[in-house]
Amino acid sequence: MTALKVTDLSITFRESSREVHALGPVDFEIEAGEFLCILGPTGCGKTTLLRTIAGLEKPDTGEVDIPLHPDGGGPVIGFVFQQGALFPWMSIFANIEFSLKAKKIDKVIRRQKVESILEMMGLSSFSSSYPHQLSGGMQQRAALARSLVMDPDLLLMDEPFSSLDMRTSQELQENLRELLKKASTTVLFVTHNIEEAVYLAGEVIVLGHRPGRIVRREIIDLPDRRSRLSDTFTEYLVSLRKTFESLVSNP
Amino acid sequence: MAWSTLVSLVRVALGFSLAGLIGIPVGLLMGASVHVRKFLSLMVEMARPLSAIALLPLSIIIFKARTFSQLFGLEHLRYQKCLLNEMQLGMIFILFWGGVFPIILGTIQGVRSVRKMHLEAAGILGAGRLFAFRHVIIPSALPDIFHGLKLGIGRCWMVIIAAEMLPGTNSGIGYMIRYSYQLSRYDIMLASIVIVAFIGALFSKGLESLGEKSLVLRSRER
Known part of the structure; x- marks a missing residue:
């Protein structure tokens, strides 16, 4: 079952007379119970994307489709802010x-x-x-x-651990994994930290510079208990880093 | 002198409570709704600079010398020494006038300074408008409301002393100051001035400590 479907979404901010095309168009969807990470450099519009899905911003074009709650009510959405x-x-x-x-x-x-x-x-x-x-x-x-x-039917997390020191942040990542194993909540997690994304996600979407567009989708095929030191973990890390570097060198 | 001080205190208590009871709700509404703010702000801005003292003669004309004892139909107390006899409506009205504007402005400021993120969080957590108003906007506005109340009571205290020096009453600590001046009893005059200063400071400190807790909770997060 699809938990979230984003179609042709694009967002432009208007500040006084200036127009900033912040995001899109982007298309993606998440299956129920999945953990999807949106990875992108600062200023690529990933927070804007999350806020739009939460209904805090209005999209210019496109649609956000979240199916109704099983009991017929509106979908319950959770949102964890940066701090x-x-x-x-x-x-x-x-x-x-x-x-x-x-x-x-x-x-x-x-x-x-x-x-x-x-x-x-x-x-x-x-x-x-x-x-x-x-x-x-x-x-x-x-x-x-x-x-x-x-x-919540869908939990949105906006760089929730980015203001913490590395040790605390890793500890919370581990906690989150364990919690979700029990709860099977669908999660959309935004971060600029590649390691965090590889550690947490079932699938990663990389957004490019403003206006943010999807430049890469990668399924993270790692076991539930992940070791940050395993070879496959490092391979994902290096490969995603390369994508990141190429974004920085030719934006 | 105790009697005069008591009369002044009760007058301020009445006028200030009235200012708070009206000022806070008006401020909340003006802070929360653009329409109400637009509608009322011109009136408030026109009325605010009008010194309360300037209105005393007018309010005596409007309210005559009517006092609370007459309002409650207790005419027979007229010639007795009774607190209600000294609560001239005109005086209460200008106290209200002096105190209400700082309270309104403080409350508006408080409502408008609520953090956007807290409102968004409340919305996502399923709070309706009224619920968010009660549990998010009002608590975040509290420190500014207390600040407004503190300024308001200071104004009330200044207004009542000045008003009591003018015609319209023969009681209260301001009357005491003027009367002792006329009798050349400068000792009593100075004592009264000290009392005025002391009570003013007490008011201000009292409200400050009441507002302290809410201020601490809000400012630490910022």
């Missing part, structure tokens, strides 16, 4: 509870759901802390928990 999107005036518990409260879910069920996700993410002891009391890594973990508690 700082937690509500600073709410505790971690209240942040995660937000979407359930907005949907007027019963208080007892809300509490159960939030507590189970806190436990799963190793955040139980931070339940009553405020975001500013947490490290950057823990904040992003909480942001991920806030999206996962909705049980």
